[in-house]
Amino acid sequence: MKTRVLGKTGYQVSEIGLGCWQLGNDFGPVEDAEARAILQAGLDSGVRFFDTADVYGSGLSESRIGAWRRSLATPPIVATKVGRSAELYPNGYSKAAVKQSLQASAQRLGVDSIDLAQLHCVPRDVLFSGDMLAWMEDFKKEGIINHFGASVEFLDEAEFCCTNPELASLQILFNVFRQDAVDALFAQVEEQNIGVIVRLPLASGLLAGKMTVNDQFDKQDHRSYNQDGAAFHVGETFNGLPFAKGVALVDELKTRLPAGHNILDVSLRWILDHPQVSSVIAGASRASQVMRNASASDLAPLSDDVHALLKAYYYDEVKGFIRGGV
Ligand SMILES: NC(=O)c1ccc[n+]([C@@H]2O[C@H](COP(=O)([O-])OP(=O)(O)OC[C@H]3O[C@@H](n4cnc5c(N)ncnc54)[C@H](OP(=O)(O)O)[C@@H]3O)[C@@H](O)[C@H]2O)c1
Incomplete structure (x- = not known):
């Protein structure tokens, strides 16, 4: 596993990290042992980089990570x-309320000081007031x-966060079906x-x-109850794509990739081919997926031809179907 520096934190983080939303049982029940x-x-x-949030399972994801981390x-x-x-x-x-939330997170994680605390897709007016970043x-x-x-929903929010001189990192939605950050942010x-x-x-998972x-x-899985944005931002689940359309777009893309190119590996490698990326926090519902995803760090970069194919596919075929804006 190769490592990269995480912006102003100076931390060496693994190219492939682990997203821990699922450890809050928010994709369905996960036993403690699993x-x-x-x-x-x-x-x-x-x-060497794990991402969680206080709301994942109302603190369950943080508590599980804290208990494990302490060992x-x-x-x-x-x-x-x-x-x-x-x-x-x-x-x-x-x-005061934000401070209290952070202190509760630190307690669950079993740390005196949180390694990295990110604003969690806070409402636009709250973000743009600048108060929370100042706090x-x-x-x-x-x-x-x-x-x-800060973890943000939209690229104009990312741009705003960059005006804070101490901001160490941005968490964004970025994948072969969401490529706009290349030109707008990097x-x-x-x-x-x-x-x-x-x-x-x-x-x-698409x-x-x-x-x-x-x-x-x-x-209990957001891919059931938030498929069309009923619970939170429509642009999040399945990347904002209507589920059936997303499946069809993936199936079509598979037919266009050159022989020997597996879509999972291509998807993870495509992200890592952008040097501005520090870590990819892939989610995983089982240990075998974690191991498989980690191996993307060792793959060779994609060719220019594959990059060109993926860029054209996104702008010509995918982008128009994303709901909620980018
Ligand atoms: N607003 C925010 O800040 C925000 C929002 C969303 C997510 N996040 C963070 O981003 C992380 C990742 O998000 P995510 O889990 O929703 O999306 P994701 O990483 O795009 O997708 C994860 C899903 O892909 C499938 N998968 C992963 N590896 C696989 C493999 N090797 N083979 C086959 N299937 C595989 C699994 O689906 P199955 O379970 O069906 O097998 C898994 O649940 C979260 O854990 C969280 O830390 C943050």
Whole structure:
């Protein structure tokens, strides 16, 4: 597993990280033993960057990571998020409440100071007021957090966050079916030494290439209850694509890839071929997926021809179907 520097944090993080939303049982029930096996498979495969949030399972994901992390001699970097809990979202944002949320996260994670705390897709008016980013600067001075970043929904939000001189990282939705950040953001983050953390690298699993239109998801899984944006932003689940359309687009893309190119490997490698990316926080519902995804770090870069094919496919065939804006 190769490592990269995570922007201003200076942390060396693994190119493939682990997204830990599923450890909150938000994709369906995950037993404690399975949760630990998923985390351990990451560590054993060289993963040194884990992403969670206070709201994943109302703290369950953080608690599971905290318990596991405490058992390790050299704990990996863990990033969490703040801003979507019932106490804060949508209009309870105060400095005291945000501080309390962060302190509760630190306790669950078993750390004195959080490695990286990210604003968690907070409402646009809250983000653009700038208050929350300013509070994060203060929390850093107070030692509650070591660094802060932001997970955002839209590229104009990412651009706004870059105006904060202490912002260490941005978490964005970026994959072969969501390529706009290449032109809209990457020059700026590179210039300002802001690390890019990539979420939804597989478009909620579509780009693993195994889904069919008849697939059903657990009723607790956002891929069931948020397929059309009923619970949160429509652009998030399946990358904003209507499920059947997403499956059809993947099936078509498979036929266009050159022989010997597996869509899962291509999808992860395509992201890593962008040097502005620090870590890809792929989700995984089982340990075998974690190990498979980790191996993308060792693959050779894609050819220019494959990059050109994927770019044309996105702009000509995919982008027009993404709901909710980019
Ligand atoms: N607003 C935010 O800040 C935000 C929002 C969303 C996500 N995130 C972060 O991003 C992380 C990743 O998001 P995500 O899990 O939703 O999306 P993802 O990484 O695009 O997709 C993960 C899903 O892909 C499938 N998969 C993964 N590896 C596979 C493999 N090797 N073979 C076959 N299938 C594979 C699994 O589906 P099955 O379960 O069907 O097998 C898995 O649940 C989250 O855990 C979270 O940390 C943040």
